[in-house]
Amino acid sequence: MANVAFGHLFAYSGVANSTYYAGIDLGMSLGPIVGGLLYGNAPIQWFYPLFMLAMPAAWLLYAATANYVHGRTR
Structure with a gap:
């Protein structure tokens, strides 16, 4: 029941x-x-600059999809 x-x-x-x-x-x-x-x-000298872009890219992805993920009321 x-x-x-x-x-x-x-x-x-x-x-x-x-x-x-x-x-x-x-x-x-x-x-x-x-x-x-x-x-x-890629040359090894590019690793740090390339991986330094990972956090801002993840933040931008989150910012672009936050309303969709959390709903429009937030």
Whole structure:
């Protein structure tokens, strides 16, 4: 009976965890590939400046999608 009454509340309970862990898995699998491509194709002197751009790029991505992720009420 409780499943009928409250089942709709838990229909999407695993979506957040699934998305979170998919992001971690994607980062851990693509990170070494991208790093290897950079190491093979870019001079070592460019590594620090290239990786210095990662945080501002992540911030811009967050700023561009924050309203979509958190809703328009924020």
